[in-house]
Amino acid sequence: MDEQEFIRRTQACSQKLYWISRAILPNWADCDDAIQEAMLRAWRKRNTLREEAYFETWLVRIVINECKSALHRGRRNATTELTEAVPAPEEPAPDPVLRDALYRLDEKLRLPLVLHYLEGYKVEEIARLTGTPVGTVKHRLRRAKDQLKEELEKGGYVR
């Protein structure tokens, strides 16, 4: 896969990568780092991808792994791992109450929720993407919906 093809394919799934990184990492600066690292990793390892038809799934997995690593690094080494200058002010979410409620969920619940309801992944696909048993994904989706509903109610959310 040459550079142009790599760019074409990665751009085609940029929206997906955006939602997924957002689902795992609350801070855009971390998403930015993780996506860049994932892209570099994917570029370096592109020759290990045996079936190009699976490029998107493969890239999504890399992004998920990078974001997870960033999340753990952030927990462990918050004072030593951040080199970036103060990030530019971020554009606010259209619905800050929903945003806050969503980020109060554990990341393990948040990610399947976003994968399922935003990206339309089936439960089985989420299970494969995240290396989680199907039953666990189903359970987490249920818990995620319940907890999100609770959080929204606590925040006086009315729609």
Place this chain on the structure above:
Amino acid sequence: MKEIDLRDAFPPMGGQMERTMNRAYARIREEKRMRHKRKITLLVAAVLTLALAGTALAAGYISRLRQNLEAVGAQDAAEAVQEVGQVAEVENYGIEVAETLVEGDEAWMTVRFSTPDDEPMLLALWEDQEGVTIQEIWGFMHMVGGQYGHEDTIHLGHYDEEFNPKGIEDLDVTLHAVFLRPTREVLPASEAKLEGLFPKDLPKDQLVLQNGENFPVYVADWQTMTNKEQNSATDSQKMDGIIAGLEQTGVAKTMQRMEVTVPLRGEDEGEYVYKNVKQSEFQFDGYKVEVEKVHIGELHGEIVLRIIPDREMEIMNMDNDDPLWRSFTVYDDETGRELLYNGSGGTELDENGKVYYEKTIYPFDLGTISGRIRLVPEHTDSDGNTTVFEDEAIVLELLP
């Protein structure tokens, strides 16, 4: 959930994602550019065409061609744009080293082979100027012609007497190439009928010659060596033995032999003060740590560690955990100053499919440091509990 639109929880993708993607592409291009900068300018100085025309028989003959490197200094070499180097052509057989890339202790060469026919096969052996075989990491035999095309990338590693990776610096590498014409069907090992004494577990991409009697000849019965003793001149003898065997069994005949010497120049690592460590392996109860790479300069550096368990390790995913998936706090061992770094970690597979954990540490703002750095491992489990393993700290004694 239908009444809730999760998209409203996030700012629209807009320009920030586009900038992120563009920065990633820029980094990819920069990485490519830096790799190109380290490539070697290859020039043709002389092409000797031996007047040994006619039939090339088993003994073959050797045309020794030497390629000269443009006289450039180390700094220039690091910034030289690589040129295509026509290397050798004899009796319609040709070898062209299209480009080379040197990175640390490994090198890649894109080599184009030309043959008058479609089916010849090439065997190759690489040696440095002292006659020590350079390990070819991804095999040794290259098919050329027909469906196999006329271009291949050769991936080389250079090792010292103790088989430790050795930086490629000012190294002349000689390719001993033998064009063989198979007189039997050539096919992947996975399709060959491997019976009798022949191993049934050949790598699937291994090419063999089937001699027509369901009795394959394992052509590349030549393994890259793993120590200097084996890596000595006996390799070329062994290659000759293989070729003689192929000819005696009537499955191939030698069409042409060639030798080409290619100068390799290592990357310019002047910015790094330390590039080696005194001890590169640390054994602990149940696992070992291998130091894969250490580059330390005043501004930044890179340390790559491999944590290799004695047991099986799972591939990292979202929900599993392993106490050996570790982070490190890094100190200047003499001053006690904590060194700041970015880092990443993840599971990788070795060549045998065994899972290990690789941690990459990118220290920054290092300034002047002593020659010893201490890495103290820690592990944070999925519940956020951190355990520090002071007893399993490693101290790297840095060497230039």
